[in-house]
Amino acid sequence: MPAKRILMIVGDFVEDYEVMVPYQMLLLAGHSVDTVSPDKNAGEFIATAIHDFEGHQTYTEKRGHNFLLNTSFETIDVDDYDGLILPGGRAPEFLRLDTRVLTIVRTMHEAKKPIGAICHGPQILVAAKVLKGVACCPYPAVNPEILQSGGTLELFNDTYSNACVSGHIVTAPAWPAHPAFIKAFLDLLGTTIEP
Template structure:
């Protein structure tokens, strides 16, 4: 298996599990992951939030860990990366306001490179205008933005543990989907894990 260079877009109050788990799992299988945040550099941290499903009308939020960035946003060249990962949480709602973030996302979509987005991550895809004709499984509250962005939003399973693949776009509704979402992303990347 050839290691892939993967870019991960994060920001303050990214969902804790949705940044920590894929970052560590992709490193574990041998990929090179660069986690970046606009206006921050390698060595800086972003605050994370833990979102849980506790029977309320929406998810609850608690403070998470600090996540250390290992690359500097202003120094990245999207063309040097093979794939993109966009975790959810609250970060996507403001990261999508950054023109360079949208340009980076468009580079991956325009060049048919693998993109994995989970939970609220598709907010950035919608803002970048790359969802036309795509089928996406986002967090349900993001479904209207997917549709407005020209995509089709499909519902999660009752346990939020499903993922969906449309070409090289891999989406999932929330962190319970990690096994299906990461497995699907690894397949799109061409990563083989032998039992």
């Protein structure tokens, strides 16, 4: 299977694992991944945040690493990409306000290209209005937005380790779901990994 070109849209305080691990796993699978952030250029960094589940009512947050952007946002042509990844964390809160990001998501959706959104990443899908009739399993705090947008919930009673595929969209609740999330995304791309 030929290598695919993946677009990953990120922003400051994206969840550290949810940007680092998918980026590295997709590279390992032989694909190229262009990492972009609105109004930033190749060679610039974004700050990440590390979220953890430590027994509180919600996750905790700590400063993570700097993540290098390898592509300038203004230079991308969405038609050049075979798939889209939207990591979680706090970045989706403000990325969903950028009409350019929403246009990219809608274009990928209309072309039925694989879209992967993890944790709070589905907030961007909600804002792009692409979830009507789509089953999702986001981080639970995003559930009301999914339902209000016409999406449905596929809930699992475990430790956030499942992913949900609905057509060309795969969602997952948090970084513990990386194996299922990336496997499902690779399946949508048509990528097989031999044991």
